[in-house]
Amino acid sequence: MKKYIALLSVISITAVAPLTVQADSIDSKINEVDTTINDLKQQKQSAENKLAALDGQIATLEVEVEKTLQEKVALEQEVTELLNDIDNLTKAIEMRTDKLSEQARVTQVNQASNSLLQVVLDSENISDAVTKSFAYGKIMKANDEIATSQKEDKEELSQKKAALEEKLVLVEEKTASLKVQQDDLNAKRYDQAILKKEVEANLTKETSKKDSLLKEKAEIEERQRKAEEAAKEKARIEAEYAKNIANEQEQLVAQAQTPISNGGSTVIDAGNTTPQATSGAFCSPLSSLQVTSPYGYRQDPTGFSGNRHDGIDFAGVTGQSVFASLEGTVVASGFDGSAGNYIIIQHGNGKYTYYLHLSRIGVSVGSGVSTGQVIGAVGNTGNSTGSHLHFGIATTPNWSGFMNPAPFLGIG
Structure with a gap:
């Protein structure tokens, strides 16, 4: 992202x-x-x-x-x-x-x-x-x-x-x-x-x-004159956006630091079941998958993200469990103004999975995770228009080298 x-x-x-x-x-x-x-x-x-x-x-x-x-x-x-x-x-x-x-x-x-x-x-x-x-x-x-x-x-x-x-x-x-x-x-x-x-x-x-x-x-x-008005309006929107992000970050940082048990006592999960591995090497990051925005070109929904979508958006409710799509090591997590609360996991096959807009982060950098392990919860943080999970697969942890996750999940 x-x-x-x-x-x-x-x-x-x-x-x-x-x-x-x-x-x-x-x-x-x-x-x-x-x-x-x-x-x-x-x-x-x-x-x-x-x-x-x-x-x-x-x-x-x-x-x-x-x-x-x-x-x-x-x-x-x-x-x-x-x-x-x-x-x-x-x-x-x-x-x-x-x-x-x-x-x-x-x-x-x-x-x-x-x-x-x-x-x-x-x-x-x-x-x-x-x-x-x-x-x-x-x-x-x-x-x-x-x-x-x-x-x-x-x-x-x-x-x-x-x-x-x-x-x-x-x-x-x-x-x-x-x-x-x-x-x-x-x-x-x-x-x-x-x-x-x-x-x-x-x-x-x-x-x-x-x-x-x-x-x-x-x-x-x-x-x-119109450019100046547009610049002022952009500045106002950015300031308001930054203020909202700052407030949201203050509220979520503490929550993100609270560990999430696999028992799910603090995580809402539709069906509350761990997904099974699909026909590919990766398993579903949610208990059920409903695509709301596919990978590739799309109309920018917020005016800040651009028309190029580097992953797939799956429908979800705030607090719903998010699972590690494949075993690996957490190499990055935290908060970004655009991505919200996020986690990046490195896998042994040279791929990296990205989980964005989380309401909570349940793992820390350097920790190992297994396939299907709960690592966080669906949210609406960052540059988001509603509760959902943005899931991405890339060849680097540097927010580049993204590829379409659908074939890896067996959904396209």
């Missing part, structure tokens, strides 16, 4: 430790994620600030572009007006030329020459010469005035054209400059917007990671 109480105590103490380590590891990861999230938030704020500044510059530039477009529209309007002026001036020149030609025809009718000398020579008299000379001078003066006016109009046209070309150059230069600035600002804004999107994506990823860690931490804390 194995001893489980010490093992359970160790499990109760150490069960929560791995969960605590896991929780500390999660906290460390959460701190790392928080640091990353704070950095990303700062990067996002910086990106937003830069975007706001770029938007302000772009808005200012757009105002400037609009102003330039208005200037261009005004300039185009001036161009239109200038073209109209040029057209009007051209028409005026043509009209002046036509008028001069008309005057010349009126003044110089039938005159072959328009020279002043010819006009004088062709005059009929002095008065006619004076009149014709005056008319000729007037025509020449008008001609000079028209020529001067045309020259001035042409200079005005040239000046307006030069001014127009200069304004066009300035507008084109300003338009090109604004376009460069627009392209530069738009490129910067695009890059900044991409950076912001990347930061936001990373921020979302890290926030999701933190949420997962927090969920994992909550699960670990819940498991830790």
Whole structure:
């Protein structure tokens, strides 16, 4: 029979430790994620600030572009007006030329020459010469005035054209400059917007990671809480169990020291008869055998013994005689928290028999016993759920090397 109480105590103490380590590891990861999230938030704020500044510059530039477009529209309007002026001036020149030609025809009718000398020579008299000379001078003066006016109009046209070309150059230069600035600002804004999107994506990823860690931490804390509660409950059960065992041991130690006579005056025995040897080398340890729990795997009835059963449980009543299954020497007896009062007997065939949960022990270590001799009484001591005898056969006295007793007793 194995001893489980010490093992359970160790499990109760150490069960929560791995969960605590896991929780500390999660906290460390959460701190790392928080640091990353704070950095990303700062990067996002910086990106937003830069975007706001770029938007302000772009808005200012757009105002400037609009102003330039208005200037261009005004300039185009001036161009239109200038073209109209040029057209009007051209028409005026043509009209002046036509008028001069008309005057010349009126003044110089039938005159072959328009020279002043010819006009004088062709005059009929002095008065006619004076009149014709005056008319000729007037025509020449008008001609000079028209020529001067045309020259001035042409200079005005040239000046307006030069001014127009200069304004066009300035507008084109300003338009090109604004376009460069627009392209530069738009490129910067695009890059900044991409950076912001990347930061936001990373921020979302890290926030999701933190949420997962927090969920994992909550699960670990819940498991830790349950483990602590389970550990406390185990400790309470163990303490209560140890207390009950201690009380029972105090009551049974004195009884176990009282010798039991084969006459059975202090031993209750159903039938009160010594069993006969069975077909095997071993005889029945009780006057009658009723198996309540066989050897091998079983469901642990108490939660402390384990599912591996190292012997056979036989039904019995407290005080019923327990017999040595085979002659031999008592090599161990006493009390164990799990086995209760027990006896171990060594036999000449290399086997050892175990008798557990006894209410009394009737032999001492080193004494020899014969087959069928009363060695104790059925009980309910140790880790037991009711009065019964746990009988085991092993190859060692060290609570190991157990084998199925049924074939040796001829019951299976």
